[in-house]
Amino acid sequence: MTDRVTEILQSKRDTYVQELQEYLRIPSISSISEHKDDVKEAAEWTANALRNAGMEKVEILETKRHPVVYGEWLKAEEAPTILVYGHYDVQPVDPLHLWETEPFEPTVRDHKLYARGATDDKGQTFMHIKAVEAMLEAEGTLPFNVKFLIEGEEEIGSPNLDDFVVAEKERLSSDILVISDTPMLEAGKPAICTGLRGLCALQIDVRGASGDLHSGLYGGAVQNSLHALVQLLDSMRGEDGRVTIEGFYDGIEAPSEEEQESMKALGDGDESMKKEVGVSELFGEAGYTSRERTWIRPTLELNGVYGGFQGEGVKTVIPAEAHAKITCRLVPGQDPDDVLEKIEAHIEEHTPAGVTVSTTRHDKGKPFAAPVDHPAFEAAAKAYEKVYGTEVAYTRMGGSIPVVETFDAQLQVPIVLMGFGLPGENFHAPNEHFHLENFDKGLETIVAFWRELAEQQRR
Numbered sequence: 302m303t304d305r306v307t308e309i310l311q312s313k314r315d316t317y318v319q320e321l322q323e324y325l326r327i328p329s330i331s332s333i334s335e336h337k338d339d340v341k342e343a344a345e346w347t348a349n350a351l352r353n354a355g356m357e358k359v360e361i362l363e364t365k366r367h368p369v370v371y372g373e374w375l376k377a378e379e380a381p382t383i384l385v386y387g388h389y390d391v392q393p394v395d396p397l398h399l400w401e402t403e404p405f406e407p408t409v410r411d412h413k414l415y416a417r418g419a420t421d422d423k424g425q426t427f428m429h430i431k432a433v434e435a436m437l438e439a440e441g442t443l444p445f446n447v448k449f450l451i452e453g454e455e456e457i458g459s460p461n462l463d464d465f466v467v468a469e470k471e472r473l474s475s476d477i478l479v480i481s482d483t484p485m486l487e488a489g490k491p492a493i494c495t496g497l498r499g500l501c502a503l504q505i506d507v508r509g510a511s512g513d514l515h516s517g518l519y520g521g522a523v524q525n526s527l528h529a530l531v532q533l534l535d536s537m538r539g540e541d542g543r544v545t546i547e548g549f550y551d552g553i554e555a556p557s558e559e560e561q562e563s564m565k566a567l568g569d570g571d572e573s574m575k576k577e578v579g580v581s582e583l584f585g586e587a588g589y590t591s592r593e594r595t596w597i598r599p600t601l602e603l604n605g606v607y608g609g610f611q612g613e614g615v616k617t618v619i620p621a622e623a624h625a626k627i628t629c630r631l632v633p634g635q636d637p638d639d640v641l642e643k644i645e646a647h648i649e650e651h652t653p654a655g656v657t658v659s660t661t662r663h664d665k666g667k668p669f670a671a672p673v674d675h676p677a678f679e680a681a682a683k684a685y686e687k688v689y690g691t692e693v694a695y696t697r698m699g700g701s702i703p704v705v706e707t708f709d710a711q712l713q714v715p716i717v718l719m720g721f722g723l724p725g726e727n728f729h730a731p732n733e734h735f736h737l738e739n740f741d742k743g744l745e746t747i748v749a750f751w752r753e754l755a756e757q758q759r760r
Contacts, residue, residue, distance in 0.1 A: 524655025666703025
């Protein structure tokens with residue numbers, strides 16, 4: 302990195318943080334229709350940030366729901382083209398009462414920036430924009446070509462981006478795809494992510510009587526929808542943590558021996574996870590460590606169960622309706638639609654007497670695992686090691702980025718997942734935050750990575 306780029310990153314650091322706070326004030330919650338205009342505002346903010354950074358041909362491209370922001374700088378002849386993917390939409394903020402400060406009023410405490418989207422993914426996407434801006438300001442040019450693709454639907458499973466990627470395959474053609482939407486292994490320990498779990502989501506709606514009933518007049522004679530739902534949900538997982546849906550584990554591809562050895566070398570991670578989440582004991586599928594459970598094994602989790610009276614005190618009713626929201630994290634060898642079909646078949650077979658059950662499918666995305674033998678991974682490792690002063694870890698991530706598998710199939714380029722968040726930064730939860738130390742080091746690492754790629758090209 303040249304002294305001039307370093308000077309710019311350091312001298313403008315406070316300005317960058319202030320700009321990021323402005324970005325984070327926009328409540329771009331893609332899953333809630335009332336925030337449609339906010340999502341559009343965030344798209345416009347992203348486009349302006351790209352223009353201010355020096356990108357050309359910046360466009361806001363409409364989809365069936367929320368827009369995609371695209372920008373490019375293609376003046377480096379015979380140099381590689383880097384495609385940077387990120388997302389500007391964020392998760393809902395519930396439960397609001399657990400936030401120490403307002404989720405869309407960014408606050409810096411203890412060298413951490415608190416706000417919804419701080420680390421997932423506005424903060425990490427913003428860093429790439431600023432890295433390009435600093436390099437162009439310092440040198441007037443780049444040693445590579447760059448394209449940005451920043452979407453507004455990642456938090457709802459990117460339902461329209463697959464079609465967009467297929468339709469815009471030529472526009473998105475590149476040599477390397479870079480994504481910063483993954484965590485490091487731990488504080489001070491950078492990681493390159495080599496695999497992501499897939500996702501499928503389902504809502505279950507149980508219906509009993511035509512309306513809520515008096516529990517004294519009808520209790521014991523009519524099925525209670527909440528009891529029926531609990532019984533149905535309990536049939537889906539055993540006491541050993543294994544999912545009991547027939548065929549759920551069929552076709553799972555085991556990681557290579559080399560990757561398994563690499564995971565063992567990192568340790569099981571159990572003690573650090575207990576401390577991180579504040580529990581005395583961990584729970585999961587028997588026979589696997591916590592890292593294996595979150596990286597290479599599939600799950601079925603209840604995300605919400607509700608029905609009946611929710612107010613203060615007691616109301617003696619038998620609820621007519623009960624509902625549950627389920628998500629599954631999937632691993633290579635599993636297909637979201639196939640898993641959903643198996644869950645629906647299980648529900649049909651195990652529906653208790655006296656109720657009817659309907660289901661609604663929601664988000665889904667395929668799992669992804671990357672080969673790491675491309676020189677781009679070596680360049681990323683060198684950049685991390687230069688800035689953080691320690692050897693990089695190769696990990697998988699338990700979360701999902703649904704479009705990555707589509708990128709892999711359609712663009713057929715190496716996909717480098719190099720994140721700067723930390724596992725305990727409350728992604729999707731109250732008090733989401735981003736350690737500003739990793740904001741600073743991340744900017745340096747991104748620049749170092751791009752310079753290493755350019756150097757590889759020259760060699």
